[in-house]
Amino acid sequence: MPSPHETPAGDSGDSGRPVLLHGLRLIDGTGSAPVPDAALLIEGSVIRWAGPAAQLPVDLGPPTRLDLGGRTVCPGFIDTHVHFALPGPAGNPLQGLLELPSYRTLKVLDRLRVTLENGVTTARDLMGLDAGFRQAVAERRIPGPRLLVSVTMISQRAGHADFTLAGGIDGLAVAVTFPESPRSLVGSVDDMRARVRDLVAAGADCVKLASSGGVTSPHDRPEWLGLRPEMIRAAVEEAQAYGGLPVAAHAIGRPGIEAAVHGGVTSIEHGYALDDELRAEMVARGQYLVPTLLETTQDLDPARTSPSAYEKGVRWHRIAQESVARSASAGVRMAMGTDSGLAVGHGRNLQELGLLVDIAGLTPMEAIVAATGDAARLCGVDEVTGTLVAGRAADLVVTDVDPLSDIASLGESAHILAVVKEGRIAVDRAGVLGDGVLPALCP
Numbered sequence: 001m002p003s004p005h006e007t008p009a010g011d012s013g014d015s016g017r018p019v020l021l022h023g024l025r026l027i028d029g030t031g032s033a034p035v036p037d038a039a040l041l042i043e044g045s046v047i048r049w050a051g052p053a054a055q056l057p058v059d060l061g062p063p064t065r066l067d068l069g070g071r072t073v074c075p076g077f078i079d080t081h082v083h084f085a086l087p088g089p090a091g092n093p094l095q096g097l098l099e100l101p102s103y104r105t106l107k108v109l110d111r112l113r114v115t116l117e118n119g120v121t122t123a124r125d126l127m128g129l130d131a132g133f134r135q136a137v138a139e140r141r142i143p144g145p146r147l148l149v150s151v152t153m154i155s156q157r158a159g160h161a162d163f164t165l166a167g168g169i170d171g172l173a174v175a176v177t178f179p180e181s182p183r184s185l186v187g188s189v190d191d192m193r194a195r196v197r198d199l200v201a202a203g204a205d206c207v208k209l210a211s212s213g214g215v216t217s218p219h220d221r222p223e224w225l226g227l228r229p230e231m232i233r234a235a236v237e238e239a240q241a242y243g244g245l246p247v248a249a250h251a252i253g254r255p256g257i258e259a260a261v262h263g264g265v266t267s268i269e270h271g272y273a274l275d276d277e278l279r280a281e282m283v284a285r286g287q288y289l290v291p292t293l294l295e296t297t298q299d300l301d302p303a304r305t306s307p308s309a310y311e312k313g314v315r316w317h318r319i320a321q322e323s324v325a326r327s328a329s330a331g332v333r334m335a336m337g338t339d340s341g342l343a344v345g346h347g348r349n350l351q352e353l354g355l356l357v358d359i360a361g362l363t364p365m366e367a368i369v370a371a372t373g374d375a376a377r378l379c380g381v382d383e384v385t386g387t388l389v390a391g392r393a394a395d396l397v398v399t400d401v402d403p404l405s406d407i408a409s410l411g412e413s414a415h416i417l418a419v420v421k422e423g424r425i426a427v428d429r430a431g432v433l434g435d436g437v438l439p440a441l442c443p
């Protein structure tokens with residue numbers, strides 16, 4: 001099975017000569033100032049050279065050239081927190097109880113495609129998809145962002161991963177994750193160690209823990225502890241022992257955040273009840289915050305949520321928005337994640353960029369780095385993607401707006417003119433990539 005941690009397969013042979021994109025303004029995802037008159041040389045699936053056009057080495061030959069007319073090119077964006085198995089506002093998360101796994105699988109295809117076509121070339125699914133989806137995307141059988149999967153989410157009985165319904169059915173296992181995926185509930189430290197190894201064997205790219213209760217889960221509250229600290233430490237130890245997999249902790253209330261931060265997780269997802277003491281500890285440990293602001297700005301629909309989930313949502317979304325700017329100014333590193341699939345519809349991922357500026361107070365460049373270079377680092381794929389520098393995958397977005405003065409526009413499909421993934425065209429809405437110069441992603 002191809003691993004997403006490897007450099008994408010060099011398939012330069014099938015796309016003819018190298019292609020030089022020029023006449024572009026380059027934002028490379030490292031946080032460096034934009035390069036006004038830049039060029040980008042793509043060879044097969046990777047970037048061979050990127051920088052000021054005037055400095056292009058002559059020995060790189062006369063490749064096929066494509067003038068982008070001064071438009072801006074950013075790295076393909078990375079959403080570090082998505083749930084492709086969930087329908088967003090189009091349906092109920094437990095709808096899958098009434099559906100065959102084959103039908104649930106086919107519904108995922110549109111969600112992957114619309115996410116990619118709106119500028120997300122890498123997505124981390126933090127509960128739902130198994131490694132088969134990743135393989136199908138990597139082999140270009142279906143269009144979608146490069147996938148990283150946690151397969152499921154782990155908590156204790158009655159914690160955030162416990163969707164056991166009144167009739168005794170495991171709602172998460174039947175309606176959300178796919179057959180043969182490891183189960184979500186653990187009862188002891190030994191259980192946790194075994195489950196993390198089950199997930200490694202199932203091909204997980206990261207481990208998702210629920211260290212606090214949640215808004216949507218039926219048995220708990222966000223301010224409750226979802227996993228005992230010794231279980232979190234055991235999960236982190238196993239993940240580190242098995243290839244250094246990142247550990248992402250769903251953590252909303254303070255006890256769950258504290259246990260996850262002390263336990264050494266890689267990222268705190270949501271992190272609404274962070275206080276200055278824990279923020280300072282996250283900075284010292286280099287832990288990331290994935291604030292999922294888009295989720296917190298959705299109008300909660302009392303008809304679609306249980307009364308307890310509605311009341312929890314209203315309260316915690318307000319806390320989230322008040323807290324995130326303090327986390328940013330305390331210097332906590334941020335990575336972009338949206339929780340798409342929960343209340344947020346698929347394909348709206350880049351609307352998070354504007355919120356990182358408006359609510360968290362990041363600069364537009366910081367928001368871009370949180371969704372490119374830093375997101376790749378969090379996911380452990382920064383050697384593969386996230387920045388437009390030589391040797392990385394040719395994953396990029398062409399836009400007609402200046403993201404540094406109008407970042408919110410990246411959240412609108414009309415301004416994502418084209419998306420290229422691994423040197424192949426995923427979408428070219430405005431015909432800016434010429435005809436047949438670059439191959440199509442899924443011909």
Ligand SMILES: [Zn+2]
Pocket residue numbers: 081083126339342
């Ligand atoms: Zn989530």
